[in-house]
Structures are given as structure tokens and as C-alpha cells.
Amino acid sequence: MFQCPHCKNKGIGIWAKLWCGSDAPAQCKYCGELSFVHSRYRFGLQSARPLIVSWLTIGLCIYLFFVSHPMYVLLAVPFIWLAGRFWALALLPLQPITQQQSVACRQFGNGFIVVVAILVITGITIASL
Numbered sequence: 001m002f003q004c005p006h007c008k009n010k011g012i013g014i015w016a017k018l019w020c021g022s023d024a025p026a027q028c029k030y031c032g033e034l035s036f037v038h039s040r041y042r043f044g045l046q047s048a049r050p051l052i053v054s055w056l057t058i059g060l061c062i063y064l065f066f067v068s069h070p071m072y073v074l075l076a077v078p079f080i081w082l083a084g085r086f087w088a089l090a091l092l093p094l095q096p097i098t099q100q101q102s103v104a105c106r107q108f109g110n111g112f113i114v115v116v117a118i119l120v121i122t123g124i125t126i127a128s129l
């Protein structure tokens with residue numbers, strides 16, 4: 001469980017934090033308030049350490065495989081990657097968000113998809129003329 005930015009209780013579940021975004025925020029089970037992990041953190045900019053450590057460990061596994069050929073070293077790679085992702089997840093800060101802000105983000109996202117769809121359809125129509 002992770003700490004809620006509103007009430008400071010550990011009310012945010014692991015899966016909720018893993019999948020939350022500004023358009024689909026995680027809900028605290030104690031106070032019911034919403035929070036999310038900002039999308040800029042999802043690209044690893046603020047959590048470089050877990051990414052670097054997991055890549056170095058994976059690199060070491062591949063190196064060991066080429067040096068001494070034990071198959072089990074390669075089996076460890078996905079587990080190291082997963083552990084790195086969970087480590088990164090635990091470090092990411094949750095930001096508070098209101099229901100109105102979340103709805104606004106969702107509407108913006110939907111509007112963006114509609115604009116992209118219109119551009120794609122227009123492009124296909126022009127190309128087929």
C-alpha cells in the first residue's frame with residue numbers, strides 16, 4: 001500500500017498506483033480522495049536509479065551467459081526487470097487531484113483522440129482521391 005497525499009494514510013493499492021493517471025486516478029480507501037502519478041514520471045526521468053540498476057543487472061546476466069553459458073542466468077532477466085519496475089513504482093510520488101480535474105483530463109484526452117481520428121480519416125480520404 002502507498003501513502004495517500006490527502007490523508008497520509010496508506011490507502012492506495014499497488015495495482016491502483018501502477019495503473020493510475022490523471023484521466024483515471026487512484027482512490028484512497030480511507031478518505032476516498034483521488035490522486036495520480038504524473039505522466040512525466042512514467043518515462044523514468046525522475047526515477048533513473050531503478051532503471052539504471054536493473055539495466056546494469058540485466059547486462060551482467062547477459063555477460064555471464066556469454067562467459068559461462070548457464071541458462072538460469074537468462075531466466076533471471078524478466079524478474080530483475082519486474083523488480084526494477086516495482087522499485088521505481090514505490091519511489092514515484094502520488095499527486096492529489098480532484099474529480100473535476102480528472103474529468104477535465106479525460107475530456108481533453110477524448111478530444112485529442114477525436115482530433116487524431118479526424119486527421120487520419122482526412123489523410124486516408126485525400127490519399128485515395
Ligand SMILES: [Zn+2]
Binds near residue numbers: 004005029032033
Ligand atoms: Zn486518503
